[in-house]
Amino acid sequence: MLGERVRIGDGVAFGAHAVIGDGVGIGDRVALGAHAVIGDGVELGDDVRIGAHTVVHPGTAIGDACEVQDGAVLGKPPALARGSTACRAPLAPLRLEAGAVVCAGAVVFAGADVGARAIVGDQAYVRERARIGAGTVVGRGSCVDNDVVVGARVKVQSGVYLTAWSEVDDDVFIGPGVTTTNDDTMSRHGPEYALRGARLRRACRVGGGAVLCPGVEVGEEAFVAAGAVVTRDVPPRAVVMGVPARVVRDVGEADLLEHWR
Secondary structure: OEOOOOEEOOOOEEOOOOEEOOOOEEOOOOEEOOOOEEOOOOEEOOOOEEOOOOEEOOOOEEOOOOEEOOOOEEEEOOOOOOOOOOOOOOOOOOEEOOOOEEOOOOEEEOOOEEOOOOEEOOOOEEOOOOEEOOOOEEOOOOEEOOOOEEOOOOEEOOOOEEOOOOEEOOOOEEOOOOEEOOOOOOOOOOOOOOOOOOEEOOOOEEOOOOEEOOOOEEOOOOEEOOOOEEOOOEOOOEEEEOOOOEEEEEOOHHHOHHHOO
């Protein structure tokens, strides 16, 4: 089913029962899977692959050579609770930059930006106004909450929760099951209270199952051991472990990122 004013490039393949809204732009050599739904005003670059039963909400922009796998939802508007303090301003359209991959069953909200060659894993969840840098990998079932900024070449393993207002610099490693938090009061606060996410500085590493308390900063090239509970800032190049996490030594020269590129 084709809407009005649809622009179709050369070599486009339409799966059975695909639905294309009004004003959609489709580049060359695009493949649309069966039962895909492409909303009004969506732009698909050249060589894009859209899986079966995928939903792309209106206005979403998908760059050249992107892949969107089966059952993914792109450009979803948020449904905020009545008491949510998240911003309710109108959202810009979701943008996937060239070569990005959104895997099966993942949900990426309107207002997000997924960088070139980034991968959003199966059943992962990227909220509004989140930014995912070029070449970053978000593992299966991980959640990148609203207003999170993730740099380039970051490795987010499976089952990670990056809470709202967190900052993750380039080349950070986040192990499976890591949890970040942003509310010391656990929702017992007024509208003036400012949520404080974690700040993970360049090339730091956080081991599996670690918990980062609101507002903590993990310094550049620091190392947080698996299962640690981080309640205070971690100095650059420090190794911390335990509950609560304490400094036990420094990261050795041979373990710095510059020796492992």
